[in-house]
């Protein structure tokens with residue numbers, strides 16, 4: 001994962017990520033076209049596939065709408081780095097395979113526009129612009145199983161469904 | 164070490180004697196819930212698995228309540244997806260217009276969720292049922308899809324915070340004011356990932372409607388669940404409604420809380436949350452001259468019969484302010500009918516308010532009262548994020564039904580005692 005960072009503050013909520021006026025669809029492309037619309041109306045114009053969202057505390061608070069991580073994933077954002085994530089957003093991201101990383105230092109020190117790389121295997125966030133490295137909070141083993149399977153449905157397929 | 168009520172319910176659903184905060188479990192789910200926004204994604208995900216049946220049709224509840232009656236073609240398509248899925252899998256607990264209610268008012272009312280249950284819902288306010296001594300929490304669509312297939316959910320057992328309320332409630336102070344007050348104190352991430360347990364003499368004396376309102380908004384503090392130990396009030400509410408056997412759990416004396424907060428409610432007056440966060444709370448008397456364009460009384464937070472009663476009591480024989488639009492939405496058909504019988508609807512209509520069939524509608528800016536740029540709404544709902552009820556530059560203030568009703572009459576945010 002390697003991309004330019006877009007920075008946001010604390011308590012970015014799901015109404016801001018994908019407003020309810022677009023919740024009458026499950027079409028991922030359409031959701032992607034409104035990604036972050038009420039937080040940053042220009043987001044879809046300026047951000048590119050592969051870019052990274054960097055935010056403060058409690059990212060994704062508010063509703064349970066999976067449309068929020070889906071719109072971010074479908075837009076092509078490679079991962080979200082935040083000081084902390086709201087609970088339902090966190091599990092939705094794990095379940096659908098949107099990579100998310102918790103790191104207070106990275107969130108504070110990365111500036112908008114910095115080139116950032118995340119190395120999952122080494123467990124490191126690297127700010128290529130500032131030449132600094134950060135670690136992120138490791139996932140629990142049970143969550144790693146879901147991530148490794150490629151999301152919760154794949155995990156269910158592997159563990160519960162006879163082929 | 165003892166267990167909290169939340170830990171006990173999770174342990175009982177995980178086949179374990181004991182669980183403690185931080186532990187991971189795959190828990191058995193008694194009831195799983197989806198709505199017209201979240202279930203279509205869950206159904207899509209489930210169907211990709213290519214398996215025939217769902218784990219237990221009795222345990223699945225589908226409620227198309229958000230955009231009901233369907234506001235446009237896309238919403239109609241979504242509801243159709245739910246309806247066809249319900250038919251195919253013989254899901255009896257499918258509720259559409261005429262039978263619908265806002266999910267979190269409907270499920271307790273119908274006795275579909277009962278004390279001691281473990282409930283997940285693809286809707287963040289699933290935490291409402293904690294008022295009945297249920298572990299219930301909001302999840303996403305994929306969790307719901309996995310639950311359709313397996314009957315299970317992955318959970319990390321939450322740490323618990325205890326909130327003790329002492330003293331005597333002031334007139335016009337309701338469950339809504341208590342939870343707004345708490346969120347104002349601890350913030351929108353004050354209970355992130357945690358269980359909020361409410362107790363003390365004030366809670367014991369509260370009605371079930373008020374308890375449901377309190378647990379409903381625990382997600383607004385970031386909590387995984389809110390919970391109140393079942394007592395006589397719980398039994399009185401549920402015994403005639405319950406569709407299944409229920410079990411009453413309580414926290415052990417030696418269980419562990421990561422924090423305990425005690426409040427003296429004598430000091431609490433009606434609360435208002437200012438834009439654009441539920442933690443932005445002030446006592447209503449601190450606000451002056453805040454004119455409003457629209458008042459909404461309804462939602463899974465405050466659309467129950469006692470909410471309509473108090474609003475009608477204040478509005479009776481008066482007209483709402485000429486510059487205000489009042490929208491009243493009973494949360495379920497039963498509540499609607501009761502409000503008709505008691506003459507409450509007549510009071511709202513005479514006062515020049517509108518009354519709608521049960522729907523989430525304006526609460527999430529869906530339909531039935533969407534705000535224009537620069538407008539200001541006062542609402543008994545639970546979220547006032549920018550854009551929540553319509554235009555991102557509209558302002559939303561949150562309050563109790565009493566404050567909403569009083570303010571609808573004066574045209575500005577008003578303490579109900581001025582109307583009394």
Ligand code: SF4
Pocket residue numbers: 229265266267286288462463464522523526527544545
């Ligand atoms: S009333 Fe509002 S908060 Fe409650 S379920 Fe409906 S949209 Fe969600």
